């Protein structure tokens with residue numbers, strides 16, 4: 627079996643890159659398994675943020691006419707909860723498995 631190697635002049639123009647270490651090895655990774663893990667972690671963070679937004683909604687709705695959130699803030703949190711959970715969380719989960 628033949629081994630692939632660069633011609634000496636080409637090897638000079640493409641010196642071997644040192645592998646990154648630490649955080650940079652994650653940020654610059656092209657390994658699909660590492661990227662999948664990062665997708666999952668980011669989705670979990672967004673689910674947690676969406677959970678906090680849900681709690682704010684729950685506190686507002688705990689009794690009629692509560693004034694914990696202004697009507698405008700309620701609408702904003704409601705919208706952010708839906709967006710965070712679906713677009714930032716749920717859409718990212720299956721992508722982690724690809």
Ligand code: HEM
Pocket residue numbers: 677680681683684687704705707708709711712715716
């Ligand atoms: C993957 C998508 C979603 C997940 C995992 C999710 C999860 C949750 C959770 C765990 C709660 C707390 C349950 C409770 O307080 O009874 C909640 C509450 C709520 N969610 Fe979502 N949610 C999602 C999408 C949405 C969307 C798209 C909307 C609307 C646009 C929405 C509107 C609400 C509202 C209004 C509440 C407060 C309900 C209440 O406490 O009476 N959610 N959600």
